[in-house]
Amino acid sequence: MAQYIPTLEYYSGGLPMACTMYASSECYFGLNLNLMCKPSEIAYTIMPNMAYFVLLPLESSASNLVDLSDVEICKEYKLIITTWSGLCRYKVNDVLHVNGFHNAGLQFCFVRRKNVLLSIESDKIDEAKLQKAIENTSLLLKEFNTRVVEYTSYVDTKQISGHYVIYRELLANDSANAPTVDVLNQCCLQMEESLNLVYR
Structure with missing residues (x-):
């Protein structure tokens, strides 16, 4: 939602803005561990205990799924989740840019929704x-x-x-x-x- 950052900055009048998590109705995906960073610098750390996550390289077929430990930094992926409540290999259709790792946890930025x-x-x-x-x-x-x-x-x-x-x-x-x-x-x-x- 980067297009809203200038509007938020305009109406906030310099107040700090915090985004705590990246989530959907299916489950929580990641946490922002640096709450006071600029909105344009937010990176989320995946919480592997919330669901089973695999990633699909953006321009790949569905058979090329990648585990969290095998992702490449600076590449874009689509998130696929399996939840405790019964969703199995659910395509979230969000495009994520992998930034790196926090300890062993994968860090990423939300880029956009896929196919909007x-x-x-x-x-x-x-x-x-x-x-x-x-x-x-x-x-x-x-x-x-x-x-x-x-x-x-x-x-x-x-x-x-x-x-x-x-x-x-x-x-x-x-x-x-x-x-x-x-x-x-x-x-x-x-x-x-x-x-x-x-x-x-």
Whole structure:
């Protein structure tokens, strides 16, 4: 959820932010052992007593499962769990980046959800690409002391040429120097250029 860090920093007014754990309704996965670190530096340590964990390299077939002791540092994996309550080899569909180890415990960063995407036909836009496109348009707004607070998107296929609709909530810190319609149009063009070639 890295896209929310600037918003949290803006509204917290410098207060410390702590994220204690990485968990889901299935079970607890890991703990943040450095509670006062910056949100962008959070690393979770897997708690192997909460479930049986195996990892699947991001670009591998389902037969290439890796035990916690055999992971490679600086690689991305998908988490697969078997819980005490009966889930067996459940794919969590989160992408994790392995940072290293704390004692013998594996440490990782949450990167993104796997397969969260926009798609009309053969084009595929995942969450990371959409976030990058938003960041690219945000650069055009900096000189106007304006930033993207929040965004959302959906696929509109009501017309023959389907397209993505992306809403951005902007916060202009100086209303006298707010972005003009031309600048907002440039942001739309930049967004279009940032999406993949198949969609364009």
